Amino acid sequence: MSVLLHPMRKNAAAAKKDKEAVIFRAALKTITEKGFHKARMSDIAREAGISYGLVYHYFNNKEDLFDAILNRWWDGLFGLLADVSEGDYDVRQKLRHIIDYFLETYQSEPEMVNIFITEISRSTTNLTSHRLDYFKKSMTLTEAVIAEGQKRKVLRTDIKARYLTYMFLGAVETFLSTMVLVDQKIKGDAQKERIAKSILKVFLNGAKEQKINKKSEIRGRKSPVSDMKLC
Amino acid sequence: MSVLLHPMRKNAAAAKKDKEAVIFRAALKTITEKGFHKARMSDIAREAGISYGLVYHYFNNKEDLFDAILNRWWDGLFGLLADVSEGDYDVRQKLRHIIDYFLETYQSEPEMVNIFITEISRSTTNLTSHRLDYFKKSMTLTEAVIAEGQKRKVLRTDIKARYLTYMFLGAVETFLSTMVLVDQKIKGDAQKERIAKSILKVFLNGAKEQKINKKSEIRGRKSPVSDMKLC
Amino acid sequence: MSVLLHPMRKNAAAAKKDKEAVIFRAALKTITEKGFHKARMSDIAREAGISYGLVYHYFNNKEDLFDAILNRWWDGLFGLLADVSEGDYDVRQKLRHIIDYFLETYQSEPEMVNIFITEISRSTTNLTSHRLDYFKKSMTLTEAVIAEGQKRKVLRTDIKARYLTYMFLGAVETFLSTMVLVDQKIKGDAQKERIAKSILKVFLNGAKEQKINKKSEIRGRKSPVSDMKLC
Amino acid sequence: MSVLLHPMRKNAAAAKKDKEAVIFRAALKTITEKGFHKARMSDIAREAGISYGLVYHYFNNKEDLFDAILNRWWDGLFGLLADVSEGDYDVRQKLRHIIDYFLETYQSEPEMVNIFITEISRSTTNLTSHRLDYFKKSMTLTEAVIAEGQKRKVLRTDIKARYLTYMFLGAVETFLSTMVLVDQKIKGDAQKERIAKSILKVFLNGAKEQKINKKSEIRGRKSPVSDMKLC
DNA sequence: TATGAATGAGGGTTCATTCAT
DNA sequence: AATGAATGAACCCTCATTCAT
Numbered sequence: 001m002s003v004l005l006h007p008m009r010k011n012a013a014a015a016k017k018d019k020e021a022v023i024f025r026a027a028l029k030t031i032t033e034k035g036f037h038k039a040r041m042s043d044i045a046r047e048a049g050i051s052y053g054l055v056y057h058y059f060n061n062k063e064d065l066f067d068a069i070l071n072r073w074w075d076g077l078f079g080l081l082a083d084v085s086e087g088d089y090d091v092r093q094k095l096r097h098i099i100d101y102f103l104e105t106y107q108s109e110p111e112m113v114n115i116f117i118t119e120i121s122r123s124t125t126n127l128t129s130h131r132l133d134y135f136k137k138s139m140t141l142t143e144a145v146i147a148e149g150q151k152r153k154v155l156r157t158d159i160k161a162r163y164l165t166y167m168f169l170g171a172v173e174t175f176l177s178t179m180v181l182v183d184q185k186i187k188g189d190a191q192k193e194r195i196a197k198s199i200l201k202v203f204l205n206g207a208k209e210q211k212i213n214k215k216s217e218i219r220g221r222k223s224p225v226s227d228m229k230l231c
Numbered sequence: 232m233s234v235l236l237h238p239m240r241k242n243a244a245a246a247k248k249d250k251e252a253v254i255f256r257a258a259l260k261t262i263t264e265k266g267f268h269k270a271r272m273s274d275i276a277r278e279a280g281i282s283y284g285l286v287y288h289y290f291n292n293k294e295d296l297f298d299a300i301l302n303r304w305w306d307g308l309f310g311l312l313a314d315v316s317e318g319d320y321d322v323r324q325k326l327r328h329i330i331d332y333f334l335e336t337y338q339s340e341p342e343m344v345n346i347f348i349t350e351i352s353r354s355t356t357n358l359t360s361h362r363l364d365y366f367k368k369s370m371t372l373t374e375a376v377i378a379e380g381q382k383r384k385v386l387r388t389d390i391k392a393r394y395l396t397y398m399f400l401g402a403v404e405t406f407l408s409t410m411v412l413v414d415q416k417i418k419g420d421a422q423k424e425r426i427a428k429s430i431l432k433v434f435l436n437g438a439k440e441q442k443i444n445k446k447s448e449i450r451g452r453k454s455p456v457s458d459m460k461l462c
Numbered sequence: 463m464s465v466l467l468h469p470m471r472k473n474a475a476a477a478k479k480d481k482e483a484v485i486f487r488a489a490l491k492t493i494t495e496k497g498f499h500k501a502r503m504s505d506i507a508r509e510a511g512i513s514y515g516l517v518y519h520y521f522n523n524k525e526d527l528f529d530a531i532l533n534r535w536w537d538g539l540f541g542l543l544a545d546v547s548e549g550d551y552d553v554r555q556k557l558r559h560i561i562d563y564f565l566e567t568y569q570s571e572p573e574m575v576n577i578f579i580t581e582i583s584r585s586t587t588n589l590t591s592h593r594l595d596y597f598k599k600s601m602t603l604t605e606a607v608i609a610e611g612q613k614r615k616v617l618r619t620d621i622k623a624r625y626l627t628y629m630f631l632g633a634v635e636t637f638l639s640t641m642v643l644v645d646q647k648i649k650g651d652a653q654k655e656r657i658a659k660s661i662l663k664v665f666l667n668g669a670k671e672q673k674i675n676k677k678s679e680i681r682g683r684k685s686p687v688s689d690m691k692l693c
Numbered sequence: 694m695s696v697l698l699h700p701m702r703k704n705a706a707a708a709k710k711d712k713e714a715v716i717f718r719a720a721l722k723t724i725t726e727k728g729f730h731k732a733r734m735s736d737i738a739r740e741a742g743i744s745y746g747l748v749y750h751y752f753n754n755k756e757d758l759f760d761a762i763l764n765r766w767w768d769g770l771f772g773l774l775a776d777v778s779e780g781d782y783d784v785r786q787k788l789r790h791i792i793d794y795f796l797e798t799y800q801s802e803p804e805m806v807n808i809f810i811t812e813i814s815r816s817t818t819n820l821t822s823h824r825l826d827y828f829k830k831s832m833t834l835t836e837a838v839i840a841e842g843q844k845r846k847v848l849r850t851d852i853k854a855r856y857l858t859y860m861f862l863g864a865v866e867t868f869l870s871t872m873v874l875v876d877q878k879i880k881g882d883a884q885k886e887r888i889a890k891s892i893l894k895v896f897l898n899g900a901k902e903q904k905i906n907k908k909s910e911i912r913g914r915k916s917p918v919s920d921m922k923l924c
Numbered sequence: 925t926a927t928g929a930a931t932g933a934g935g936g937t938t939c940a941t942t943c944a945t
Numbered sequence: 946a947a948t949g950a951a952t953g954a955a956c957c958c959t960c961a962t963t964c965a966t
Contacts, residue, residue: 019925035356037268041961051927053963062961118354135412159429166409167402167433174401175394177352198390202398206437209384250950272936282952284938293936481946497818499730503940513948515942524940580816597874615902621891625868629895632867633860639815640859660852664860668899671846712929734957744931749958931963942952 020058023048024072027065032111036066036119066119067131073116074134076105081141091149092204095168098142099196102172106179107186114180117173142169171199251289254279255303258296263342267297267350267357297350297357304347305365307336312372322380323435326399329373330427333403337410338417345411348404373400386435402430482520485510486534489527494573498528498581528581529593535578536596538567543603553611554666557630560604561658564634568641569648576642579635604631617666633661713751716741717765720758725804729759729812729819759812759819766809767827769798774834784842785897788861791835792889795865799872800879807873810866835862848897864892 026048030039041062045052059065080101084094106113120135143165149155155164175195179186186192257279261270272293276283290296311332315325337344350357351366358366374396380386386395406426410417417423488510492501503524507514521527542563546556568575582597605627611617617626637657641648648654719741723732734755738745752758773794777787799806812819813828820828836858842848848857868888872879879885 016925035268035354037266038356040959052961053928054926056962057925118356132412139409159432163406163426163429164433166405167430170401170403170405171398172401173405174397178397195394198394199398202390202395202437203433204437206433206435209387271934284953285951287937287939288950478946497730497816499728500818502938514940515949516947518941519946576817580818594874601871611900617900618902621895621900625888625891626895626900628867628871629864629892629900632863632865634863635867636859636863637856642817657856660856661860664852664857664899665895666899666901668895668897668901669842669848669852669857669860670897670899671849709929733955746932746959747930750929755957927966929963929965931961933959933961935959936957938954938956940952940954942950944950945948 016058019050019054023050023055023058023065024068028069028109028111028115031066031069031119032114036115069112069115070120070131070134073112073120074138077101077138078141081138081145085141085144091145091152091154092200094145095149095203096196096200098145099172099199100192102176103186103192103196106176107192110180110185113176117177117180139165139169168203171203175199250281250285254281254286254289254296255299259300259340259342259346262297262300262350263345267346298362300343300346301351301362301365304336304343305369308332308369309372312369316372316375322376322383322385323431325376326380326434327427327431329376330403330430331423333407334417334423334427337407338423341411341416344407348408348411352404370396370400399434402434406430478520481512481516485512485517485520485527486530490531490571490573490577493528493531493581494576498577531574531577532582532593532596535574536600539563539600540603543600543607547603547606553607553614553616554662556607557611557665558658558662560607561634561661562654564638565648565654565658568638569654572642572647575638579639579642601627601631630665633665637661709751712743712747716743716748716751716758717761721762721802721804721808724759724762724812725807729808760824762805762808763813763824763827766798766805767831770794770831771834774831778834778837784838784845784847785893787838788842788896789889789893791838792865792892793885795869796879796885796889799869800885803873803878806869810870810873814866815870832858832862861896864896868892 023044026044027039030044030047033039034043041055042052044065045055048055055065059068080097084097087094089097102113120131139162143161146155146164146168147161150157150161150164186195254275257275258270261274261278264270265274272286273283275296276286279286286296290299311328315328318325320328333344351362370393374392377386377395377399378392381388381392381395409415417426485506489501489506492506492509495501496505503517504514506527507517510517517527521530542559546559549556551559564575582593601624605623608617608626608630609623612619612623612626648657716737719737720732723736723740726732727736734748735745737758738748741748748758752761773790777790780787782790795806813824832855836854839848839857839861840854843850843854843857879888
């Protein structure tokens with residue numbers, strides 16, 4: 001169908017998408033603030049600046065609206081994980097990309113990250129089996145990266161890949177959820193860098209005081225700061 | 232007043248406590264299954280095998296019943312944290328005790344842990360300022376252990392104590408919440424041991440393959456890191 | 463049945479009456495404070511210092527307890543009205559006795575008067591046909607006094623006796639209900655006298671400035687104060 | 694915005710007002726019949742011929758609906774009292790206007806008058822401090838009229854203005870509440886005239902047989918009291 | 925598309941009453 | 946006579962969803 005022949009169609013479709021996006025954003029914000037259960041359809045409509053009857057024109061019901069949000073999250077995450085696993089990165093870079101995805105999404109769409117963590121990642125409440133499947137898939141894909149790291153001797157093998165995955169994602173999520181809890185935004189890319197490095201550092205090198213470094217420091221004047229470059 | 236003289240009194244009091252406990256358990260189970268919001272007082276009553284109104288004989292309202300559960304959790308956790316900070320333990324032992332508390336509570340009362348994680352730790356929905364205070368207190372107490380570790384040079388100091396705390400608790404929580412999510416129970420103390428050690432190992436020594444150590448081992452220089460095997 | 467033979471019976475009966483009276487008083491107080499609907503049986507029991515199950519030992523149910531209160535009021539009022547109509551009083555004295563009964567009962571049992579006014583006299587809410595009968599009877603008995611006054615040419619006849627009755631009782635009740643409203647007690651017999659006289663004065667002589675008196679004053683040096691003696 | 698261009702707008706607004714009025718009437722009727730406490734929101738909805746939830750579309754809750762009724766009453770009464778105090782009337786005319794307001798409102802909206810008397814004027818049960826303020830204001834405004842009468846020597850000064858106010862309003866209210874109680878409607882303006890005159894007559898001139906007047910009439914001396922017939 | 929009036933199932937809570945002890 | 950645990954019907958209110966306009 002030619003756009004030239006039916007310019008209104010395109011505009012109409014675009015308008016539809018626009019309005020859908022407006023509702024989507026409103027839902028994101030409202031659900032973040034109140035949680036899925038306490039967020040009322042009328043709250044979302046008011047936030048979107050439309051009548052609440054109209055929400056049902058674009059989304060069948062509240063659950064569907066919720067799933068639309070989740071799908072956006074999953075689409076993004078699965079896209080990233082696909083890029084990562086297909087791309088030519090070493091394991092550390094892959095993990096860093098995953099961390100970056102969480103942090104960057106939190107920067108650009110903090111509500112989405114919040115909803116993922118509070119309503120899905122840590123809640124059995126809204127967990128339909130359909131939604132659980134997505135969750136398990138994301139776990140499995142991340143685990144593949146971890147397992148690859150073990151295979152390539154970048155990650156220790158004396159702990160199950162699944163356990164390492166729990167800890168890796170746990171560190172990322174806790175960081176984000178605590179920032180959400182205290183309503184702290186990531187201030188600029190510099191802070192993002194620092195957080196990403198910290199997570200990766202602790203996960204990869206551990207929290208233990210690296211006495212080895214001190215020795216090397218003594219021997220090679222390597223300062224603890226230089227150590228950070230390793231991350 | 233002698234118990235011998237008033238045996239019924241004692242039984243009555245005991246019966247009262249018993250019934251309260253029955254309702255408490257039912258609430259634990261129901262809230263775990265459905266979440267606080269979807270858990271109906273009638274569900275809890277049915278689960279407890281009592282009439283609807285009787286729940287209100289023992290608990291003022293749903294919110295109070297919820298707080299009773301949370302208080303039990305916080306009482307246990309704060310008790311443990313007090314024991315830990317007062318006790319004569321090194322930092323690693325202290326962290327291990329904290330991990331053990333989570334794991335053991337999950338073994339004995341998985342619902343309690345689940346409710347803590349899903350409804351409080353990762354949700355702003357039910358977070359009254361009163362409840363947030365408890366949460367912050369637990370963070371601060373754990374951070375004190377972490378900070379002590381930094382002071383004693385057991386933990387790295389180039390990352391803020393608060394950040395390390397997030398990661399430590401995050402790892403523990405993710406472990407537990409994922410087990411909750413897939414409804415996996417801890418099978419015996421052996422598995423508990425393995426999980427606790429894994430968490431501690433990764434947190435303290437990092438997930439990275441410790442090539443440095445191997446070298447130093449080869450060279451015959453026993454680095455402190457080599458005692459990793461003890462974990 | 464001889465009291466000597468069954469002394470305990472008497473004591474038991476007396477005790478029963480005592481406990482009944484305690485509950486009665488508690489009901490009076492509670493219903494006055496909260497109104498019949500908002501007064502809970504448990505409130506009454508707590509006020510009486512007994513368990514709430516016991517209330518049902520002495521009164522079948524809440525309605526019966528309420529009726530017991532009303533009956534006490536009606537018994538007193540009908541007793542007074544009987545005394546008044548049988549006694550050798552002129553109409554003014556009879557009306558004065560009625561006023562006194564209200565005021566004195568308000569002095570000794572303000573709650574009873576309050577309940578009568580708020581729950582019965584001015585409320586269709588609690589009015590069963592059975593209760594309405596009592597109300598009508600009291601109206602009719604008072605009207606008889608008024609009608610007698612008209613017959614004896616003490617009261618004007620150009621207004622229906624029933625209308626005069628409304629106004630007479632209306633003045634009394636408004637006085638009392640307003641005192642109840644502002645929680646004002648009658649301070650001593652002197653104030654009671656003044657109120658009783660005021661009501662009677664206005665009812666009998668009217669609120670209008672008594673210019674006639676001024677004339678008589680002029681003629682006979684009768685002061686306005688002396689006019690009060692007429693009431 | 695032209696009404697011609699948007700006729701539906703006007704109709705919609707009108708419809709909204711209509712429905713609100715329907716609910717208002719239903720509430721009036723139901724509360725009159727059952728009292729505020731026993732009146733159920735479902736009763737009101739059924740009486741209005743609408744669904745349960747719709748009541749909450751127009752009124753926030755039961756209290757608000759109740760207050761809407763009271764406000765209508767107070768608005769009318771305060772409007773009348775303002776007119777009266779500003780208008781060029783003598784005191785008797787002012788009192789007559791007040792009486793008329795009660796009687797006419799009872800004719801046109803008997804339920805409103807009933808609710809005022811039973812739920813507010815004579816009941817502490819529903820009396821919030823906010824509502825008590827209105828009540829006191831109406832007392833004060835009426836007292837001002839009475840006090841003016843005393844100042845102009847139309848009303849006796851040996852009784853406190855407040856006491857006279859109690860008696861005046863008491864007479865009016867008792868009349869109305871008793872009519873409500875026996876479900877008696879005012880039959881036509883003639884009866885209204887008679888009642889109004891009776892109340893005013895008794896309040897101003899008293900219930901006593903006016904022998905004095907007759908004498909003065911006989912003597913040919915037209916006293917002010919003789920114009921009583923005008924009442 | 926767009927509105928918001930209309931519906932009604934269902935939830936938390938109250939409390940009169942019963943009953944086992 | 947006395948207790949208070951136990952019951953459950955009813956109430957107020959919420960809010961997702963439908964539908965007439």
